[in-house]
Amino acid sequence: MRRETLTGSRIRERRLINGQKQADLARKAGISASYLNLIEHNRRRIGGKLLLDIASALGVEPMSLSEGAEAALLGALREVAAMHPVEQSELERVEEFAGRFPGWANLIETLAQRQSSLEQTVVSLTDRMTHDPQLAEALHDMLGAVTAIRSTSSILVETDKLEPEWQDRFHRNLNEDATRLTEGSQALVAYLNDETSEHQQVTTPQDEIEAFFQRHGYHFALLENGGSDTQAHDAIESMLESADDLLVSASAGAQVKRLLIRYWSDAQAFGFDVMLDEVSNVGLEPALIAAKYNLDIGLVMRRFASVPGDLLRPLLQNSPYDIAEAGIGLAVCDSSGTLTMRKPLPRFALPRFGAACPLWSLYQALSRPLVALRERSQLSGRDGAPFETLAFAAPVSAPQFGAVPLLEAHMLMIPLSASGAAQNMEPLRPIGISCRICPRGECIGRREPSILAGGV
Amino acid sequence: MNKHVLLVEDEPNIIEAVSFLLSRDGWSVSTHSNGHDAADVIRAKQPDVLVLDVMLPGRSGFDILEDIRSEGACKDVPVLMLTARGQTKDRERAERLGATRFMTKPFSNAEIIETLHELSGP
Numbered sequence: 207m208r209r210e211t212l213t214g215s216r217i218r219e220r221r222l223i224n225g226q227k228q229a230d231l232a233r234k235a236g237i238s239a240s241y242l243n244l245i246e247h248n249r250r251r252i253g254g255k256l257l258l259d260i261a262s263a264l265g266v267e268p269m270s271l272s273e274g275a276e277a278a279l280l281g282a283l284r285e286v287a288a289m290h291p292v293e294q295s296e297l298e299r300v301e302e303f304a305g306r307f308p309g310w311a312n313l314i315e316t317l318a319q320r321q322s323s324l325e326q327t328v329v330s331l332t333d334r335m336t337h338d339p340q341l342a343e344a345l346h347d348m349l350g351a352v353t354a355i356r357s358t359s360s361i362l363v364e365t366d367k368l369e370p371e372w373q374d375r376f377h378r379n380l381n382e383d384a385t386r387l388t389e390g391s392q393a394l395v396a397y398l399n400d401e402t403s404e405h406q407q408v409t410t411p412q413d414e415i416e417a418f419f420q421r422h423g424y425h426f427a428l429l430e431n432g433g434s435d436t437q438a439h440d441a442i443e444s445m446l447e448s449a450d451d452l453l454v455s456a457s458a459g460a461q462v463k464r465l466l467i468r469y470w471s472d473a474q475a476f477g478f479d480v481m482l483d484e485v486s487n488v489g490l491e492p493a494l495i496a497a498k499y500n501l502d503i504g505l506v507m508r509r510f511a512s513v514p515g516d517l518l519r520p521l522l523q524n525s526p527y528d529i530a531e532a533g534i535g536l537a538v539c540d541s542s543g544t545l546t547m548r549k550p551l552p553r554f555a556l557p558r559f560g561a562a563c564p565l566w567s568l569y570q571a572l573s574r575p576l577v578a579l580r581e582r583s584q585l586s587g588r589d590g591a592p593f594e595t596l597a598f599a600a601p602v603s604a605p606q607f608g609a610v611p612l613l614e615a616h617m618l619m620i621p622l623s624a625s626g627a628a629q630n631m632e633p634l635r636p637i638g639i640s641c642r643i644c645p646r647g648e649c650i651g652r653r654e655p656s657i658l659a660g661g662v
Numbered sequence: 663m664n665k666h667v668l669l670v671e672d673e674p675n676i677i678e679a680v681s682f683l684l685s686r687d688g689w690s691v692s693t694h695s696n697g698h699d700a701a702d703v704i705r706a707k708q709p710d711v712l713v714l715d716v717m718l719p720g721r722s723g724f725d726i727l728e729d730i731r732s733e734g735a736c737k738d739v740p741v742l743m744l745t746a747r748g749q750t751k752d753r754e755r756a757e758r759l760g761a762t763r764f765m766t767k768p769f770s771n772a773e774i775i776e777t778l779h780e781l782s783g784p
Binding site: 345346349350351352353354355356357358360361364365372375376379382383 | 673675676678679680682683686717746767768769770771
């Protein structure tokens with residue numbers, strides 16, 4: 207690797223530190239000032255005796271002018287150029303490029319490193335899926351058990367007058383295979399979990415944000431106690447610093463910061479104790495409470511979602527709700543339908559990738575701004591849980607003539623108890639999580655096939 | 663005389679269920695559960711139809727299929743291959759090696775009976 211590069215910048219830096227004029231240094235080194243100017247701007251290569259003379263004139267070791275991180279940078283740029291061929295004439299000017307645009311050069315190196323890292327991850331995950339013998343073995347074993355169960359159970363159901371000894375034998379086989387299937391699936395989950403922690407699975411900024419909020423239970427006592435802007439800022443910075451294991455990407459850190467600032471602002475506008483009193487008095491009625499305190503309905507909905515389940519449950523004892531430890535779920539989206547804030551519940555997951563179910567009242571709210579929607583729904587699936595959803599969309603900015611406002615929609619997901627779900631004679635409206643994992647066969651909202659049987 | 667089907671499969675409960683099913687459907691059923699000597703057993707038994715699992719202990723179903731298709735008494739026996747992996751490349755490989763039909767686990771009882779009837783002919 208050539209090391210004479212970017213030396214010009216170092217010469218110039220050292221000369222300025224010494225307080226020497228360009229003309230003086232040029233004279234001492236025996237070259238013209240204009241030639242030194244070209245060297246200092248990395249337009250001319252330098253080495254040999256001239257480098258020794260300039261180093262001597264500057265009073266530094268020659269090595270200090272010609273070694274360092276720049277050499278590594280240039281090496282990296284040449285490697286990138288080798289992978290993505292560039293014009294030879296431009297490749298020869300890589301040193302000049304790095305010298306004149308060090309920020310861009312570093313950016314190219316960083317992006318190349320990132321690309322390489324992602325490619326390695328893709329290769330490793332693909333390899334794992336296709337060649338991992340343990341995974342293949344586990345899946346083969348489980349499918350074997352499923353095949354035996356399916357065949358045996360069909361015989362038991364469809365065969366008239368099956369002899370008792372065959373019945374006993376097939377029941378025993380069913381029990382064996384069900385046990386094997388259970389153990390196999392548990393082992394598979396454990397294996398995949400181990401792999402996840404070992405290999406630091408690919409995560410999106412959204413995953414990082416969700417992990418951060420889950421660690422705090424979506425409730426931030428430090429931001430509930432009022433205090434000055436400075437105190438809130440310090441508390442947020444402290445929380446971000448202590449979460450550097452979760453918030454790896456800059457994007458996730460920035461988004462969490464924005465959400466925490468909003469949380470603090472919401473808490474300032476609608477205090478925690480006041481909120482609990484109102485919920486105790488009128489129940490989960492964001493529109494009523496927002497009107498009473500002159501607040502945005504969306505703000506009140508976000509505040510509801512911040513209450514831990516064990517504090518909310520006693521306040522809603524005679525309600526149709528079945529509040530668990532996680533409290534109330536929340537989904538917030540922008541005008542494009544993209545989820546910008548997510549608080550999933552154990553029985554109401556939110557899609558990690560792709561779009562959600564178009565039947566959610568969250569999306570109906572977007573088409574009916576400023577209309578408060580209350581709906582009783584049931585998630586698709588064998589044990590689809592009943593929920594009440596409250597949805598509301600409002601402009602995010604003040605109206606202006608000639609400008610179409612951008613909207614933000616909120617949806618609360620409140621789990622219903624079995625008796626609560628049966629209270630109303632109207633059937634629960636069927637909804638899903640996303641098409642990919644929805645088993646419902648015929649659905650007007652389906653936009654892609656499901657990976658589950660029936661959902662085509 | 664009943665048609666003879668040989669089931670080469672290593673899952674004992676699948677063997678038991680499918681054997682019961684096919685016996686009740688009028689087949690004469692024999693079974694084998696080891697890949698090592700499966701080709702010899704197939705040639706010795708000369709079934710009317712062979713049901714061959716892909717993943718067997720000792721030797722893969724693909725190797726066994728290639729073996730019996732290469733020479734001997736069972737060069738032309740109809741073969742139904744079973745696999746737990748429904749990948750296209752597995753299906754293509756089975757077809758290339760001479761499998762008559764290919765079925766992915768889990769299959770239904772009706773499916774396997776219907777397929778064997780088709781393979782055994784009138």
